[in-house]
Amino acid sequence: MLLDVILRVITKLLLPFILVFALYVQFHGDYGPGGGFQAGVIAAASVILYAMLFGLEAARALVPVWVVEKMIPIGVLIYAGVGVAGMFTGQAFLDYNHLAHDSVHGQEWGVFLVEVGVFVTVSSTMLGIFYAFAGRGR
Amino acid sequence: MEAAINMGLLTLMAIVTLGIIRLRNLFAVVILAGIYSFLMASVMIVLDAVDVAMTEASVGAGISTVLMLGVLYLTKVEEAQPTHTPILPLIVAVIVGAALVYGTLDTPPFGQADTVMNTYVGADYLKRSVPETGIPNVVTSVLASYRGFDTLGETTVVFAAGIGVLLLLARAKKPKRRKQGEEGDDAS
Incomplete structure (x- = not known):
């Protein structure tokens, strides 16, 4: 990998801001542009940037492969689980109206949890694909 | 003003496309493809589709470029000479292209209020989103609530793509790294 000091220092300075921006895009998606998909990609991009400058091993120490491989199905499970939880409250699959004390709060909770599921799957899939490509070696 | 910005962006996109066609150096092609995605994201912003612009910028210009560079790392940087003539x-x-342009001739003008997509479902969502879900960004409420089943399908597609790529590519390192290959077995 590159041994460029400027890139490394700037990357280290930027990484926390990229991660905070990912969280902002995730949790502000109700009010501004964004949501689980975009936030997941941004979060994965921050780890990929780290891997490009500090090596694949460093990134794998930060986010191990087994974590990524577990996160891919967990996100879908969270999403589908919210749908099933809606069924347990007496509504249809993925109907969030009864998840909280009134339907508006129920909808907000449902959307929030569903976006978390999207974030988990998308970020880990992007990272998993990158690991798979970059780990093949020449 | 908006038309001028759009024309400028589309002209730049055409120039970038010509560059992609003419260049034989794949590294430059990958970077140009990333620039193309950023220009596309800018067009989306001009069209007021910020959510799509954000996705295009992060996926098209970000992740795709990185994955393409990862592929270049595994293969040659110079494109092979074509064996066929490019006439067909x-x-x-x-x-x-002509068929697509012909198809656009029938579409209503951009932003016109009395078209089919702006009168029935779209207007209904705009009216219902805040009172029913409390979410001002209608894109999010449609995506995660009204059309939540679609998004579950999309998430499953991403899941399937990730599992598929891992099954195809992550297996290759098994002889070298026994430990991680076994962990992969546990997960999948």
């Missing part, structure tokens, strides 16, 4: 692909591209 050129004819196909011209015909398809």
Whole structure:
């Protein structure tokens, strides 16, 4: 990998801001542009940037492969689980109206949890694909 | 003003496309493809589709470029000389392009209020989103609540793509790294 000091220092300075921006895009998606998909990609991009400058091993120490491989199905499970939880409250699959004390709060909770599921799957899939490509070696 | 910005962006996109066609150095092609995605994201912003612009910028310009560079790391940087003449692909591209342009002639003007997509479902969502879900960004409420089943399908598609790529590529390192290969077995 590159041994460029400027890139490394700037990357280290930027990484926390990229991660905070990912969280902002995730949790502000109700009010501004964004949501689980975009936030997941941004979060994965921050780890990929780290891997490009500090090596694949460093990134794998930060986010191990087994974590990524577990996160891919967990996100879908969270999403589908919210749908099933809606069924347990007496509504249809993925109907969030009864998840909280009134339907508006129920909808907000449902959307929030569903976006978390999207974030988990998308970020880990992007990272998993990158690991798979970059780990093949020449 | 908006038309001028759009024309500028589309002209730049055409120039970038010509560059992608002419260049034989794949590294430059990957970077140009990333620039193309950023220009596309800018067009989306001009069209007020910020959510799509954000996705295009992060996926098209970000992740795709990185994955392409990862592929370049595994293969050659210089494109091989074509073995066929480009005449047949050129004819196909011209015909398809002409058909697409012909198709756009029937679409209503951009932003017109009394079209089908702006009168029935779209207007209904705009009216219902805040009182029913408390979410001002209608894109999010449609995506995660009204059309939540679609998004579950999309998430499953991403899941399937990730599992598929891992099954195809992550297996290759098994002889070298026994430990991680076994962990992969546990997960999948």
